[in-house]
Amino acid sequence: MNEPLRRVRVTRVRSTFRGSTWPVLALASEGSVVVKLHGSAEGTLPLVAEVVVGALADALGLATPARLLVELPPDVPSDDPHEELRDLLTKSAGLNLGFSYLEGFRNVTVADASRIPAELAARVVWLDAFVQNPDRTAKNPNLMIKAGKIWLIDHGAALNFHHDWRAVTEQSPREPGSVVTAHLFQVSERDLLLADARSAEVLSREVLARALAQVPDEWLSTGGAEAADRERAAYVAYLQKRLHAPRPFVAAGKRVPFQFGR
Helix, strand or coil, X not given: CCCCCEEEEEEEEEEECCCCCXXXXXXXXXXXXXXXXXXXXXXXXXXXXXXXXXXXXXXXXXXXXXXXXXXXXXXXXXXXXXXXXXXXXXXXXXXXXXXXXXXXXXXXXXXXXXXXXXXXXXXXXXXXXXXXXXXCCCCCCCEEEECCEEEECCCCCCCHHHHCHHXXXXXXXXXXXXXXXXXXXXXXXXXXXXXXXXXXXXXXXXXXXXXXXXXXXXXXXXXXXXXXXXXXXXXXXXXXXXXXCCCHHHHHHHHCCCCCCC
């Protein structure tokens, strides 16, 4: 069951991970956290995707860093003097999304990926295909490892349909996408079908609704709580339609050329 996300307050920014969204490493009331900022160019949509996909990964037994709602003071001190970062921190005052810092972890390599058990790899592929996450490739694995355990990170690019709700049609949820064929894990059709049977059963409408319930109102509609609830319902309806059998993103797996992890 997905519990409400805990809230913490940042007391100091230590550094930033330079890139398109400039996440920061910060000190909060419970230690070090990685914070994704709502003031970035993409706004709150990547934060919504992170919360929803993280909750679904949890439901499927896939490890993800704990997510936190992070209050950022407008005058938060920063050890990084970069002017662009200072501007971003000012724009991001208020509620942001944090993750427990994965101390001692390292990025997964392609060599690591070849040793991942097939069942685990297939579950990851299935989830990424379901939520339309393009960011788990050989060039950009977005996986971390410690003591042989794999953790999934960085799902901000998933749920790409929410960038333009006006373009969503009745058929949009049934589009297979290309996630499976481009994925870091090239699993067999058999393993993907096994993952499909198990995973789809877990992700009930109630699980989807609980995942959306963790998203704060202010990251959704600007029309208040009722409008935010309508938007949550739209996400649930889209994802539930995507789960209807036969699932189109699993059929895409028939093009996968080989299996590994055996």
